[in-house]
Amino acid sequence: MAQQEASAGDTPSFSWSKDNLPKQLFINNEFTEAKNTKKLEVYNPKDGSLLANDVALAGEHDVDAAVAAAEAAFPAWKKTLATTRRDLLLKLADLIDEHGVRLAELTRLSLGAPFASFGSFEIKGTAEAFRYFAGWCDKFAGESYPQDDGFMKIVRNEPLGVTAGIIPWNGPMATAALKSAPALATGNCFILKPSEKTPFGALALGSLIKEAGFPPGVFQILSGDGSTGALLASHMKIRKISFTGSTATGRKIQELAAKSNLKRITLELGGKSPAVVFDDANLENAIFWCVNAICGNTGQICFAASRVYVQEGIYDKFLEGYKKAMEERAKTVGDPDAAETLMGPIVDKLQFDRVSGFLERGRDQGTLLTGGYRIGEQGFFVQPTVFTDVPEDAEICKREIFGPVAILNKFKTEEEIIAKANDTNYGLMAGVFTQDINRAMRLSSEIDSGMVGINCVSLAFLVTPFGGTKESGTGRENAIHVLRMFTEPKTIMINLTY
Numbered sequence: 001m002a003q004q005e006a007s008a009g010d011t012p013s014f015s016w017s018k019d020n021l022p023k024q025l026f027i028n029n030e031f032t033e034a035k036n037t038k039k040l041e042v043y044n045p046k047d048g049s050l051l052a053n054d055v056a057l058a059g060e061h062d063v064d065a066a067v068a069a070a071e072a073a074f075p076a077w078k079k080t081l082a083t084t085r086r087d088l089l090l091k092l093a094d095l096i097d098e099h100g101v102r103l104a105e106l107t108r109l110s111l112g113a114p115f116a117s118f119g120s121f122e123i124k125g126t127a128e129a130f131r132y133f134a135g136w137c138d139k140f141a142g143e144s145y146p147q148d149d150g151f152m153k154i155v156r157n158e159p160l161g162v163t164a165g166i167i168p169w170n171g172p173m174a175t176a177a178l179k180s181a182p183a184l185a186t187g188n189c190f191i192l193k194p195s196e197k198t199p200f201g202a203l204a205l206g207s208l209i210k211e212a213g214f215p216p217g218v219f220q221i222l223s224g225d226g227s228t229g230a231l232l233a234s235h236m237k238i239r240k241i242s243f244t245g246s247t248a249t250g251r252k253i254q255e256l257a258a259k260s261n262l263k264r265i266t267l268e269l270g271g272k273s274p275a276v277v278f279d280d281a282n283l284e285n286a287i288f289w290c291v292n293a294i295c296g297n298t299g300q301i302c303f304a305a306s307r308v309y310v311q312e313g314i315y316d317k318f319l320e321g322y323k324k325a326m327e328e329r330a331k332t333v334g335d336p337d338a339a340e341t342l343m344g345p346i347v348d349k350l351q352f353d354r355v356s357g358f359l360e361r362g363r364d365q366g367t368l369l370t371g372g373y374r375i376g377e378q379g380f381f382v383q384p385t386v387f388t389d390v391p392e393d394a395e396i397c398k399r400e401i402f403g404p405v406a407i408l409n410k411f412k413t414e415e416e417i418i419a420k421a422n423d424t425n426y427g428l429m430a431g432v433f434t435q436d437i438n439r440a441m442r443l444s445s446e447i448d449s450g451m452v453g454i455n456c457v458s459l460a461f462l463v464t465p466f467g468g469t470k471e472s473g474t475g476r477e478n479a480i481h482v483l484r485m486f487t488e489p490k491t492i493m494i495n496l497t498y
């Protein structure tokens with residue numbers, strides 16, 4: 001009933017809350033009952049309780065309906081004035097700010113991210129992403145080349161058409177913005193497929209999209225699971241998938257894209273990022289960043305520095321300070337709805353069981369320095385954990401855990417640590433802590449990853465490219481780089497010789 005009330009009228013007011021969850025698809029600017037009768041179940045990780053068992057799971061007909069609406073909207077949207085697109089994105093950013101507390105709550109319900117830490121940070125970042133890409137709408141210029149040979153050459157950046165974003169649960173609002181904003185700014189229509197674990201914040205955006213004034217079919221939202229994602233990835237009329245999620249799913253998407261219409265893909269995948277602390281590093285600063293890196297969003301961050309390597313001269317001091325700081329952070333774990341909580345639970349039972357498995361097996365693979373166990377009996381809380389002296393080939397050193405679990409190992413030489421840092425299939429992020437600028441620059445070049453922090457780690461900016469090497473993905477988000485991922489450069493040659 002509440003769903004119907006929200007969809008009635010031209011401008012739905014933002015009435016979504018924990019007592020009125022958005023559960024329908026957002027197609028052609030209307031909240032719509034899915035044709036597919038299968039539904040999603042969504043749980044609260046703080047106590048394992050069921051939040052809803054009737055959230056729409058978009059099936060084939062629903063995906064087709066959204067694609068058809070997007071195709072119908074594309075010709076006019078492509079020709080819409082850049083400044084009009086800018087204003088729509090800016091308006092959406094303002095509405096996200098206005099309803100930020102509610103959007104964060106809708107996300108928190110099933111992600112468990114406290115407002116005081118990740119919740120408010122994510123909402124601010126989401127609005128900022130829409131503003132940043134709004135600014136690009138009338139500035140993403142093409143190129144032109146001289147007519148010295150009798151031909152004037154022009155390169156235009158043209159939108160692809162119907163594009164889609166498939167996103168994970170760990171930053172559902174921010175990843176939605178980082179994909180949709182550049183797609184829309186460059187004149188594409190966009191279909192968002194949020195994770196089955198965290199659909200509410202994304203679905204609620206539907207009301208704001210309509211209120212901002214986006215034309216029907218331009219920006220749509222299909223809740224669903226992997227089957228919905230697969231339908232999008234294999235759809236013959238979708239021209240691009242921007243995906244963020246696990247490496248395993250990324251492989252499947254690449255395959256589906258290749259087997260269907262060779263649609264463009266961007267893959268932002270997992271990581272096992274190293275932080276390297278040299279003897280001359282500022283100890284306090286290195287500890288601060290290394291703790292934040294693995295505790296932020298309960299360690300559920302793709303670019304978390306989960307392998308910490310410390311040079312032998314400073315190792316004992318670092319170990320002592322790092323242990324203390326992790327134990328201080330452990331005191332902030334609790335009910336994500338409580339104002340003082342900084343660390344919430346793991347997102348759901350599946351992920352909790354996965355992390356618990358690593359904790360259990362990790363005790364045989366290394367020495368437990370701190371943490372290592374579940375907190376309480378209810379919900380999916382785990383202690384911030386550090387294992388030391390872990391063999392380089394151990395599972396906890398090689399595989400992405402995606403929880404607040406770090407390994408801490410000692411090293412002697414620069415040569416040795418470059419080899420260790422690069423001995424991974426991933427290449428998303430790295431951190432180098434040292435006062436020696438020459439060494440920092442050497443390592444930033446030698447480490448094979450998309451991003452390297454010097455005296456910082458596990459952070460990102462809208463103005464610089466974001467993404468990984470090797471199995472951490474392909475393509476880049478943010479900055480001008482993502483605009484290129486959502487456009488086709490078209491060359492026009494004008495013959496001036498006749």
Ligand code: NAD
Pocket residue numbers: 166167168169170171193194195196224225226227228229230231233244245246247248249250252253268269270271301302303400402428472473
């Ligand atoms: P996931 O791969 O399980 O799911 C991600 C999304 O893909 C979900 O929306 C899911 O429904 C969909 N999906 C699942 N199977 C699919 C299929 N066969 N075809 C199409 N879509 C499918 O990942 P997750 O568990 O939601 O997220 C955690 C992972 O995401 C971690 O590995 C993490 O490192 C990664 N991640 C990466 C970044 C980055 O920018 N590099 C950012 C955040 C998270």
